[in-house]
Amino acid sequence: MRPSDCRVRVSPGAPTLKSLTPAGCAGRPRRAVFALVAPALLAACGGPQSALDTAGSDAATLSHLFYVMLAGAVVLWLAMNGLMLWVWRIDPRPMPPRYARRLIFAGGIVFPTVVLAALLSWGLSIMPDQRAPGDGLRVEVTGEQWWFRVHYWPEGATEPVRSANEIVLPVGSRSEITLEADQVIHSFWLPSLAGKTDMIPGRTNRMSMEPTEPGEFRGQCAEFCGDSHAWMAFTAKTMMPEEFDAWLAAETGPAAQPEGALAEAGREAFMAQGCGGCHAIRGTPARGRVGPDLTHLASRLSLAAGALPMTRAALVRWIEDPAAVKPGAKMPAYDHLAPDTIEAMAAYLEGLE
């Protein structure tokens, strides 16, 4: 492991993310079977990116589906292998072939046909809900190498609110997610809220999510997309509706002015180095659309698409040499700049709440 102050890629903003304590796990055991098979898992199924530790109705349905299937699978596995063990080790006396043939018919045909038909009906019937149309906010997410461009389209908006690498959604309503990709295929996956959907160049895919409780989560690109596929993640926050409205209003506004001499110097360096050619910071001359929008960078939980925590040290590290953090990153290295300059730029960016 490489020793370095900000190499420690803890889950971005780890202290604020849902902790890994078992208490958060699924939260709502539903069935007796669940209580029987799950205790071992209960201790371990939490986490900011867990499909079993859910905070959205879609993910909750799927986790429920999983636990039921798991219970069935365990029973069937034990039955099948128990039978094997029985005829092989415990009581190997030959039985009449008639019984054996009945076993094939009952176990191989009748039972699976019935069980699978039931399971299939259940599975198919939950699909329309999972893809139900949204009823308010639309979020347009574009997969880039290796980050997420995020545009919020509140109802009736003509211009999107531009952001990147973080998804913020209101609790209690179903948000529509539109998915596109720039160069290569990616996949948008926020396990705690819903399943994944691919982002494919030339196509527009859609999905929807209905958060049911506020929290902070981590999502990640799930389709192999090149060198830094491992570092193409994002953070997500779900908020109560009024809190969300306030957040959206703030996000719509221009960037904060630099505070203090250092940040002021950083702003000048940022503009002088031509960073604005790729990045936009609303309220400044920086209007680039190639890289992520930085207007409210510091309000996000992580830096560089989930690769680094949002700290000044991490910003310095990133500006110096992005490819050292994310192999193949498209942003050029600025390690030719004086350390002071980089420090100043980091201070400026750190103030963009």
Added chain:
Amino acid sequence: MPTRPVEDLPRHRNLFLMVAAPTIWAVHFVAAYATTAIWCEKVGADTAGLTWLVTGYTVAAEALIAWFGVSMWRQWDYMDDQDYIHDGATDEDRREFLGHAGFMLACLSFVAVIFTTMPVWLIGSCA
């Protein structure tokens, strides 16, 4: 063993008739898939017509499979001697073996076609 003579016809030694039923499943499957793809892309979101169309395919496919199943059941000729092992070196064993396997494949295909139709009944949306 044989209770009444059955003439051994060319169709009794035809491997392709044995797999006719799963072939119908495959054709039905492709037809349902292609129809859905075209419908959702070119016709639009209202899937009522699609449901009827695919159900129509299913009725036709199941009728054909049932027909093959019955003919395979006859070829199996289970009722004459209740034999289902067919491991002898005779025309009769070979004929009934192919009938038996063909009959079971028809049953499997029948179930598989129903499975394939379930999505249009249960989902009914191009989303």
Added chain:
Amino acid sequence: MSDATPDDIAHHSRRRDADKYDVRLAKGTYPPTEEMLNAPIDPETAKAQADRLREVWDDPPGWRYWSAVNNSEVGVWYSMTAFGFMLIAGGLALVMRLQLAVPDNDLISAERFNQFFTMHGSAMMFLFAVPMFEAVSILLLPAFLGARDMPFPRLSAYGYWAFLIGGIFVMGSLLFGVGPEGGWFMYPPLTTLDEGVGPDIWLLGLSFIEVASIAAAVELIVGTIKCRPPGMRINLMPLYAWYVLVVGAMILFAFPPLIAGDFLFEMQRSFDWPFFDPERGGDPLLWQHLFWIFGHPEVYIIFLPSIAVAAMVVPAAAQRPMVGYNWIVLSAVGTGFLSFGLWVHHMFTTGLPSISLGFFSAASEAVVIPTGVQLFAFVATLMAGRVKMILPMLWIAGALAIFTAGGLTGVMVALAPFDWQAHDSYFVVAHLHYTLFGGMVFPLIGGIYFFYPFIRKQKMSDRLGRISFWLTFTGFNICFLPMHLTGLLGMPRRVYTYPAGVGWDTLNMISTLGSFVVAAGILVFAWDLVRPKGKLMEERNPWNAGSLMWAHDIPDQFWGVRSIPYVTSRNPLWDQPGIVERMDAGGYYLPDAQEGLRETIITSAIDARPQLVARVTGPAWVTVWAAVFTGGAFIFPTFHWYPPAVVCAVLAVGCVCYWLWTSTALIPEAPEKDVGLGLTLPTYVSGPSAPGWWGVFITMLGDMTAFASLVFGMFFYWTADADFPPPLAEHASGAWVLASALLFTAGWAATRAARKLNRLERIGQARAALGGGAALGISGAAALIASVMGLDPTSHVYPAMLWALAVWTAVHTLGGVIMQLYCLAGSIWGKVLPHYDAPVWNTCLYWHFLLITALVSALLVGVVPGVL
């Protein structure tokens, strides 16, 4: 007609269209009478026969050993090479597990990790699992069928050398750090944008191996349906042969779509034809469809042969015939079919309409039924028998335990909505390793313990086998069981590292530890496999199994069987007393090789009535050269060195022609020969009774599948894109298209006429028809190319698709023309006579398929765009 009384076989073989095929029929008595089967054999004669046979079938001495084509040699090389690739691919996995043992690790770079996981998957699939099936089947199938060899031994050898060259090329790229790194699925646009040679190495190297696989599939299918011993009707075939038949057919329909996909892909990489570029009307999803139409049946192509091995071990362990033979046939055939309706379950997250996903969910659940039948039939057999605790059965039992777990998680991921969570996460990594380890590796190793006494005439160690089993079994579960949870905690696949604190650290560490335990188990097995084992066995049939294989000779004789038995049971060694002794004594068919030629008996497809004595090919270097040049033709384009590639292609075709000319369809010294037991069989047939005709027919079925995939591509663009063809696009020239269709039809008619004229001994006219047919074919292809000449294939996917169809047809025309010229040359130099005309029949058959290709292409190029 009853089989109880022997009768004149000619009566049976005569068919309605006998005159049409000019057939030389079998004569004499069949089936053999009890009296014949009990007739004493003169030991002196038998010894002389055995000596002649031995001389004919022996391996070449010294370094010329490597020119051998016997299935017993090629099968061993093939399986050992595949096993070697498996060890390398497993090594890659260990390095990846080390990299993932702790978060934020930098043991290897992202780039190297990506190359490793790409090659781990690709090698395990293309260089281990599928070739291993072919290798083991080439090695074992003739023995199960009591045949001397495969029907086309040189084709097996060619396939092996092609596999070796392609495998070394693809694997070797890793050493130079230029290995493919786009995943074993090579999704564009990531891979079409890649500027390195990685994707080309993957595409061309593996296409080459796919060709070898199809060759093996053709051979195995023909072997199963035409090379069974007399009397082994289809209801008596060993279950292994049933699986080979099903899997061969699956390869035939599964691999060609990938080859078509590779063709489109390489056209984009080399010439910028935008098949997968959305900017110019292309669609990356087409590749996914073509890849997974191959990719999912592939899983069953891997799984079924291993279950076939289990189906041979289980009855030996239970010491009774398989319960539910018919059920297993049902399940093998049913699985074969249903497995083609699953491919989109690898694409559940691509945003296709829910109903479409639903169809594939449904088929994915339905396929569980035949798979379950298979497993229950094994359990039922164990129930009905008195189980012997043999070591191979331990591996099979482990396989069932692991595979059922993989199957049950398979039921979960087959459900589209659940897959939206599980897809591309470590849950799927766990699932697929449970199915492939349980469905392939465990039965394979069990099978090797079971069959080793047949292959090497020695036994492997029971003790090492047990140690290896328990290491592998526990290590496997330690490694892969936690991955289910890792995946559900959100860890995606194919990440070269991961941050701490998301909850994946401990689970990954456990998996890494487990992976090394698995490796230890596999190494113990590998040591047991290769270590010197001393003396040969005393007994032939150590497991007291019932299949013909265990009538083998100790020490090994290369003749396969001393004489080809008459079979009346599924388990001849159990049910036909004295069969082994009589086989040994040369008391059945073909006990001799008077003419000094390698021969085997060809029988009818369903009832296995003897039809022909086939002269099979012997040792040769030309097969090696053919493979080397074919390799060149595939490998040079990787580096865009086209001239040497073309030279290699020409030389490869030359080698194949030379090999066919010098060793196939040779005019026999006599039209028929006595094969023993009162039976006389023809030595040369043309048309549908000849194995060569079947070879062409089956190959062309595969070829048609590839062509159908291109046609599917055309319609796919139409459904996926509202602007296909683009409203203002230029179209192909109608006049040229029409001319092409007419020329091809005329070329086909000329070829057909040549066959008839040759039969009627109007030799001059036949030669004119062959030459004219070739000229017409060339003109037809030229006209088709001319029709698209004005279109720029780089501008949009529509002209590119038309070009692809034209090029595809033109290349196939070249094949047809070479065949016509081969026949013409044969007619001139005495290889084709009016009544020895197998090459003409095969050429005609090829042209039937070529005509379909040409007319459909003409329709798609000239007519369909106007209608769409």
